[in-house]
Structure formats: structure tokens, C-alpha cells
Amino acid sequence: MADKAVYRKADSEYVQKVILTPRKNELVARTIFKINEDTPSYSHSYTVEHVEDTGSAQVIESGVRSNDMPFIGEKAGSQGDKLFVIRAGFTITQDDLDQAEARRQSGKGSEYPVRDKRLNGTRRFVAEQENKVILHGLKLAGKTIKQGLFNWEGIQQDNVANTGSGSGIDKYLFKNKTPEQILNDFIDAKAQLEGSGLYKAAGCLIDDEDYMWLLRPISNQNSMTTLQWLLSNQDLMFPRGFIRTKDLSHKFLNKKIGSDLVGGFCLFDDSSDVAEIILASDLEVKESLWDDFDGYMKVKAEEKLGGIHVYKPKGIVMRYGTHKAPAA
Numbered sequence: 001m002a003d004k005a006v007y008r009k010a011d012s013e014y015v016q017k018v019i020l021t022p023r024k025n026e027l028v029a030r031t032i033f034k035i036n037e038d039t040p041s042y043s044h045s046y047t048v049e050h051v052e053d054t055g056s057a058q059v060i061e062s063g064v065r066s067n068d069m070p071f072i073g074e075k076a077g078s079q080g081d082k083l084f085v086i087r088a089g090f091t092i093t094q095d096d097l098d099q100a101e102a103r104r105q106s107g108k109g110s111e112y113p114v115r116d117k118r119l120n121g122t123r124r125f126v127a128e129q130e131n132k133v134i135l136h137g138l139k140l141a142g143k144t145i146k147q148g149l150f151n152w153e154g155i156q157q158d159n160v161a162n163t164g165s166g167s168g169i170d171k172y173l174f175k176n177k178t179p180e181q182i183l184n185d186f187i188d189a190k191a192q193l194e195g196s197g198l199y200k201a202a203g204c205l206i207d208d209e210d211y212m213w214l215l216r217p218i219s220n221q222n223s224m225t226t227l228q229w230l231l232s233n234q235d236l237m238f239p240r241g242f243i244r245t246k247d248l249s250h251k252f253l254n255k256k257i258g259s260d261l262v263g264g265f266c267l268f269d270d271s272s273d274v275a276e277i278i279l280a281s282d283l284e285v286k287e288s289l290w291d292d293f294d295g296y297m298k299v300k301a302e303e304k305l306g307g308i309h310v311y312k313p314k315g316i317v318m319r320y321g322t323h324k325a326p327a328a
Contacts, residue, residue, distance in 0.1 A: 004094060005101035007113065007290060007297065014112050016285045018119040019301050026127040028245045029134035029308075030279070032149070032205070034272040039083070039306065041281035046306040047080035048276070081146060081306055083280050084133060088125045089300030090118050114299075122301050126283060133307045134277060135247045136254075146307050149275070150253065150266065154313030156192055159257060159321045160185040160264075169260045172321030174213040179226040182213065185319060186230070189267045190237065193317045201317075202270035203240030207248040207263045210322045214242075238267065250325045257321050264320040274315035278306030 039046040096113040103109040110116070132138075137148030147153065161184065164176035174182055190201050214227035224232075227242075234241055246252070250261040268274070281304040288298040310316065 005097040005113075007092060007097060011100075011112055011114075012287060015114055015119060015287075015299060018116060019123045019285050020283060022123065022127060023120075025244065026124060027130065028205075028243060028247070029131040029149075030277050032203070032243065032268060033270055033275045033277050033308065035279050036272075036276040036309075037279050037282075039278060039280040041304060043083060043280055045080055045082050046278050046280065046309075048278070048309055048311075049079075079309065081278075081309070083278075083304050083306050084138065084146070085302060085304050086126050086129045086133070087300050087302040088122045089298060090114065090122060091296045091298055094295040123283075126301050126303065130303070130305065131245070131247055132252075133305065135245070135308075136252065137307065147310075149268075149308050149310065149316065150247075150318060152308070152310040152313055152316065155310070155316040155318060156314060157318045157320070158189075158192070160319045161188065162321075169257055169262075169321070169324055172257060172262070173324060174210050174322045177213075179216060179218045179229075182226055183229070185322075186237065186265075186267075189265070189317045189319050193267050193269065193315070196314070199269040199271075199274070199312075199315045201238045201267045203238045203243055203268060205243050205245055205248060205266040205268070207265070207322065208244050208246055209249070210263060210265060211242060211244050240270070250323060253320070255320045257324075261325040262321045263323045264318055265322060266319075267317045269312075269315035271315070274312045275308055275310040278309055280304040280306065 036048065038048075092113050100111060100113040104111045133146065133148065135148045135150050137144060137151055138146040144151075149155075160172050161181070162171035163181045163184070164171045164173060164178075166173075166176050170176050177185075186204065193199050193201050211227075214230065215225050217223050217225055218229060230237055231241060248263050248265060250263045253261075253263055255262055255264065281302075283301055283303040286300050286302060290297045
């Protein structure tokens with residue numbers, strides 16, 4: 001009787017490598033703000049300090065003595081929330097191992113027992129859920145148990161201007177606006193974010209469909225696109241440029257103008273005193289022991305996070321109405 005194929009060290013290393021190597025733009029949400037890793041991995045909740053400077057500086061005439069100098073204090077308080085485990089996995093059977101061994105012997109096909117499609121799917125599903133928790137929060141049975149970036153209480157929200165062609169909802173949509181009207185939507189959002197002098201727009205989160213409308217020329221006389229103009233003035237507008245994400249689509253944003261589901265964009269100040277991503281345990285791959293009786297083993301990818309914690313909601317500006325759900 002021939003020896004059974006076994007799960008090799010090389011197989012394990014390959015599984016780890018593929019799952020733990022994200023593709024570009026998969027982990028969009030965690031690139032926006034600083035990651036806070038202070039929470040122990042064994043915790044079930046997180047706690048952060050919310051600090052607000054208080055006090056003032058004194059101006060006195062040179063040569064004048066004064067003992068009533070003001071001291072700078074800090075209003076500090078603790079805030080926190082639940083942690084969540086995100087996981088996905090698969091099984092490896094004896095058939096998987098035997099087939100991989102046969103491919104190795106023939107020199108045809110992958111030498112590993114798990115196809116890349118399964119590995120990439122595992123990583124992608126975890127990344128999608130991570131983005132969802134950070135950007136949209138989490139609801140269970142219709143009840144919000146965690147707020148996300150796009151729906152955090154107190155963020156600044158409004159519709160884009162209804163200056164486009166057409167009527168009703170169509171006047172809001174990027175596809176019905178001139179480049180100048182689209183630029184004005186971004187400038188209006190930037191003015192709202194920066195008007196107090198306390199915040200600075202670092203970047204713009206934008207839906208993939210809306211991003212495409214920035215590729216139109218500014219005018220018939222000027223071949224420069226709206227996007228090229230914005231990027232040429234990137235330091236003035238938002239230094240980190242555009243960050244594309246499907247999470248601002250009408251499919252996920254859950255915002256309406258009238259009866260129409262709409263998408264939008266988000267400007268943000270990326271300072272750590274505005275918001276942080278809470279990560280208690282980064283993605284890791286865990287493998288069970290081989291079960292000789294049933295002839296399989298389990299592999300899972302797992303992480304633990306608290307989503308986003310927004311300290312200063314006024315550092316976030318949302319705009320809605322850039323595109324809408326297609327007619328049924």
C-alpha cells in the first residue's frame with residue numbers, strides 16, 4: 001500500500017504567504033488613519049483616552065513680575081467599545097493532499113494542496129469584513145452595535161449641490177455635472193471641514209464609479225482632465241489624493257435623496273486625535289492538527305479589531321448624491 005501524501009511545511013508556508021499578503025486596495029480602511037495596537041489580543045473590549053487641551057497662554061509686559069501664570073490642563077476621559085473577531089477558513093482533505101502529490105509527480109499544475117482561488121477568497125472575505133466594520137460599523141438584528149466612519153454620530157453630512165443638468169435627483173449626479181460643478185462640490189466639502197481652522201483635509205475617499213467621471217476633460221478647449229487638475233493641485237486640495245473604495249457605493253452607503261439610494265464621497269483629517277483604527281490582533285493563520293479519523297484538517301484566518309474610534313467627528317465630512325442606484 002502506497003504511503004499517503006502529507007501536509008508539508010512548504011504547504012503551510014505557502015498558505016500563510018498567500019493569505020497574509022494583501023492585494024493592492026484590499027485593506028483600504030486601515031490605510032486611512034493611524035492604527036492603535038495598545039489593546040491586548042486577549043481582550044473582549046477596548047479602552048482609549050480622549051484628551052482635550054484646556055487653558056490659555058498669558059501675555060505680560062516685559063519686566064513686570066506676575067505669579068498668576070495660567071497652567072495648561074487636560075480634560076481627559078476614557079471611552080471604549082466592543083472588539084470583534086473576523087474569521088474565514090477552509091478544510092484540507094486527504095484527497096487534496098493526494099491530488100497535490102500527483103501534480104508534483106507529473107510536473108503539471110500547482111504543487112500545493114489548496115488552490116490560490118480558495119486562499120485569495122479567504123483573505124479577501126476577511127478584508128471586506130474589516131473594511132465594512134471600520135467604514136460602516138456593525139448591525140445585528142437591525143440594531144447598531146458599532147458605529148463606523150461613515151455613520152459616526154456628529155460627523156458633518158450634507159448632499160452635493162443640485163447644480164447639474166436634468167431635474168430632481170439627476171441634478172445631484174456627477175455624470176450630469178460639468179467639471180467645474182464637480183470641483184465646486186469638493187471645494188464646498190473642503191471649506192466645511194477646514195472652515196473652523198481646526199482641521200485639514202488629508203484625502204478624499206471616493207467611489208469607483210464617481211472616480212471615472214473625473215477623467216473627463218475640463219472643457220473642449222482644455223484637454224486636462226478634472227482628475228489631472230486636482231492632482232496638480234494636490235497639496236492645496238488634499239495631499240493624500242483620492243482613495244478609491246466600493247464602500248461609498250449606493251449599494252453599501254444606505255443613504256437616500258428622496259426615494260433614491262445614492263453614493264457619495266468623504267473628506268477626512270487623518271490626525272490621530274481625530275480618529276484611530278483599533279486593532280487588537282492582526283490577521284494570522286491558524287492550522288488544526290490532522291484528524292486521522294476523518295481525514296482532514298482545518299485552516300482559518302482570523303483577526304480581532306474594534307473598528308474605528310472617532311474622537312473628533314467634525315474632522316470628517318460626508319457628501320451624498322454623486323451617483324444613484326439604477327432604475328429597476
